[in-house]
Amino acid sequence: MYPKKISVNLSLIAFTCLHFVIAAPSPTDSRAEQVKKAFKHAWGGYASYAYGHDELQSISNEISDSRNGWGASIFDGLDTMIIMGLEDEYTTALKHIKNVNWSYSASPSKTFETNIRYLGGLLSAYDLKNDPILLERAVELADKVIMPAFNTPNRIPAAYVNVQAGLPVEGNMITLAEFGSLQLELVRLSQLTDNDKYQLAGNFILEKISKVPSHLPGLYPMIWELDTFIPKDTFITISGGSDSYYEYLLKTHILMEGKETLQLDMWTTAVASMQKYLRSESLNGKVYLAELDDDFKLMQSGELVCFIPGNLLLGAAYLNNKKMREFADELMESCYGTWTDSPTGLAPETWSWIDKTQNTTVFPAEMRQAVLTTGFLAQNTGYDLRPETIESLFYFYRMTGNKIYQDRAWDIFQAIEKYCKTPSGYTRISDVTNPKAVGPLNFEESYFFAETLKYLYLIFTDPSYISLDEYVFNTEAHPFKLKTPIRVQAKSFN
Ligand code: DMJ
Numbered sequence: 001m002y003p004k005k006i007s008v009n010l011s012l013i014a015f016t017c018l019h020f021v022i023a024a025p026s027p028t029d030s031r032a033e034q035v036k037k038a039f040k041h042a043w044g045g046y047a048s049y050a051y052g053h054d055e056l057q058s059i060s061n062e063i064s065d066s067r068n069g070w071g072a073s074i075f076d077g078l079d080t081m082i083i084m085g086l087e088d089e090y091t092t093a094l095k096h097i098k099n100v101n102w103s104y105s106a107s108p109s110k111t112f113e114t115n116i117r118y119l120g121g122l123l124s125a126y127d128l129k130n131d132p133i134l135l136e137r138a139v140e141l142a143d144k145v146i147m148p149a150f151n152t153p154n155r156i157p158a159a160y161v162n163v164q165a166g167l168p169v170e171g172n173m174i175t176l177a178e179f180g181s182l183q184l185e186l187v188r189l190s191q192l193t194d195n196d197k198y199q200l201a202g203n204f205i206l207e208k209i210s211k212v213p214s215h216l217p218g219l220y221p222m223i224w225e226l227d228t229f230i231p232k233d234t235f236i237t238i239s240g241g242s243d244s245y246y247e248y249l250l251k252t253h254i255l256m257e258g259k260e261t262l263q264l265d266m267w268t269t270a271v272a273s274m275q276k277y278l279r280s281e282s283l284n285g286k287v288y289l290a291e292l293d294d295d296f297k298l299m300q301s302g303e304l305v306c307f308i309p310g311n312l313l314l315g316a317a318y319l320n321n322k323k324m325r326e327f328a329d330e331l332m333e334s335c336y337g338t339w340t341d342s343p344t345g346l347a348p349e350t351w352s353w354i355d356k357t358q359n360t361t362v363f364p365a366e367m368r369q370a371v372l373t374t375g376f377l378a379q380n381t382g383y384d385l386r387p388e389t390i391e392s393l394f395y396f397y398r399m400t401g402n403k404i405y406q407d408r409a410w411d412i413f414q415a416i417e418k419y420c421k422t423p424s425g426y427t428r429i430s431d432v433t434n435p436k437a438v439g440p441l442n443f444e445e446s447y448f449f450a451e452t453l454k455y456l457y458l459i460f461t462d463p464s465y466i467s468l469d470e471y472v473f474n475t476e477a478h479p480f481k482l483k484t485p486i487r488v489q490a491k492s493f494n
Contacts, residue, residue: 022128024085025465031410032460036084038417038426039077039453042444043089045424046073052096058425059442067113067446068105068163071096075121077449079478082128083466084457090129097122098133102144108160108169111149112178116244116476117446119146119185124478126192127471135192142189142198146182150201156208156229157182157201172226179205179224180245181475183252183263188480191255203260206249210266216277216292218269220245236292238274239304244475246270247307250315251472257484267315274308275327282353283360284375286337287330290355299358300379302350306335306388307475310395314468317399317488332396335389336408341374345415346432347389348378384428385420385444387451387477394455398468401490409459416452451477463493 042058050056053063054072066072074093081090119141126134148166149157158168159178186202189195208229214220221231222241238246249267253260280290280299289305291298312328315321338347352367353376354360360368370377390409397405419438420426426448430439454477458466469489471479 021130022082022466024083025462028462029406029460031406031413032457035413035453035457035460036086038413039080039084039449039457040086041421042425042448042453043077043081043086045422046444046449047089047092049424055446056425056444057442058422058427058444059440061424064443065106067117068107068109070100070102070105070118072117072446073444073449075118076446076476078121079124079128080449080454080457082125083454094131094133097137100137102141103163103166105163109145109163110160110178111146111157112159112181114141114161115146115182115185116474116478117450119189120474120476120478121450123185123188123192124474124480127188127479127481138189139193142186146186147198147201152226154208154227154229155201155204156226157205158226173232174224174226175222175241176220176224176245177222177240177242180209180242181248183248184255184472184474184480187252187255191483203252206252206263206266210262216273218266218271219273219277219292234292234294236278237305238278238289238308239291239302243304243307247311247475250311250318251474254314254318254486255472255480255482257482268319271312271315271324271327279327280353280355282334282375283356283358283371284353285356286334286353286375288334288353288376289331297355299355300350300352302380303335303338303347303383303386303388304349306331306338306347307391309335310392313392313395313399314488318486332392335392337374338376339389339412339415341376342378342432344383344419344432344435344438345411346383346419346429346438347386348432349380349382349384349386351376351378353377378433381431381433382428382441383420383432385416385426385448385452387447387455390452390455390459391473391477394459395468397459397493398463398489401463401493403494406459409456413456447476463489 046056049061050063052071053065054067055064057064074096078093122134122138145163149161149168151168152158157179159174160169162169183202186198190199219236221233222235223233225232249263253263278289280288288301309328309332312324316324316328367377393405393409425444428441428443430441466479467489469485470482473479
């Protein structure tokens with residue numbers, strides 16, 4: 001626990017917290033250089049056509065402001081620039097960051113997104129570079145935009161904040177991920193400012209969740225009612241809307257130096273239930289995580305779930321748990337299979353399959369045909385430049401030392417280069433099943449800079465660089481420095 005201190009002298013903290021400034025290595029693997037080149041290509045397009053806006057529409061070269069209009073790509077890309085050693089880009093970005101007005105946004109701030117992208121980006125860049133302005137801006141942002149979300153009768157944060165008024169926006173439905181994945185950023189902010197108010201607010205939510213009964217231990221429905229704080233639905237998923245809640249239980253425990261056991265208990269309980277209730281073996285022998293609605297098992301999953309093999313492996317290494325490692329392995333294989341079994345080498349956004357206990361004859365011909373080939377059927381055929389499988393490959397490479405995971409990441413990178421590249425960046429596409437017409441959709445998400453390119457780069461650099469023994473990554477791939485290192489990375493790499 002950190003002593004309470006309401007007024008903080010930021011320059012003093014910046015000085016006393018000064019640990020070290022990261023220096024980008026000279027990559028020996030030319031694949032890292034290729035990824036860096038991709039970042040520079042995309043950044044060049046964003047800088048030419050959309051600098052200071054949230055995203056670039058990477059075909060029409062128009063701007064987009066879907067995340068408060070504060071320049072989400074800059075905040076998300078900042079630590080990747082530091083990691084890649086892009087000093088000029090970083091210096092220019094810092095000028096923008098100094099001048100953003102947190103008190104104005106054309107539309108309400110989404111608490112979850114502002115937290116993972118803006119606050120997470122600032123804290124991580126501060127951890128890597130120690131520029132005091134980064135922590136100053138993080139504190140202002142948290143106080144003006146994130147903490148006001150907690151001004152609700154039961155101190156459960158609202159999904160949106162009116163930043164002009166500094167007040168939560170009324171609205172009673174909220175997702176598990178929206179209120180359940182603020183902890184990592186708030187804990188790190190408390191550690192860096194020596195002010196425990198952020199961490200207390202975040203961890204209070206977890207205590208509240210732990211008291212809500214769930215008939216499947218550790219698993220909770222996605223939609224909740226804010227004022228009563230009870231689940232409003234019966235739909236259980238590890239995908240979007242719930243995903244980072246589970247991810248953060250383990251990571252917050254690690255960031256807090258293992259001092260709080262509640263998060264770890266909640267995480268191990270949830271993982272045991274994933275194995276028991278959501279694990280599904282397809283007719284082709286692949287293992288996926290299904291979803292549940294009213295206890296009815298739905299054989300559908302998607303790329304968003306593919307962060308879970310990496311998260312499970314992190315927990316397995318941390319706890320030295322063989323069964324968990326095997327679970328992580330089988331999910332890693334099935335996630336990666338959705339890329340290799342796709343004609344473009346890019347995974348679809350979502351897919352379905354037939355469980356080995358199901359009767360195939362009741363399924364449409366298209367689905368039965370899929371059983372004879374890949375074993376899964378793409379539902380949403382888009383690819384949104386997402387990072388999740390790459391993220392898991394990064395964890396697998398760093399924790400097993402097996403270079404096969406580098407090769408897999410390289411194949412994915414090449415498919416992105418082939419099908420998503422535009423003259424000014426990279427774009428989401430609508431059909432990964434049709435190599436002749438992938439349907440470019442004119443949008444480049446800020447997480448492409450934060451996550452996709454960062455994980456790809458780090459897979460090909462020296463494994464001791466941003467080691468998983470020393471950093472924990474937030475859900476937007478922003479690494480936070482651990483006060484106490486852990487031992488999870490492989491001892492040898494071959
Ligand atoms: C990111 O914004 C975060 O990882 C979030 O938790 C869910 N996924 C997107 C990228 O796909």
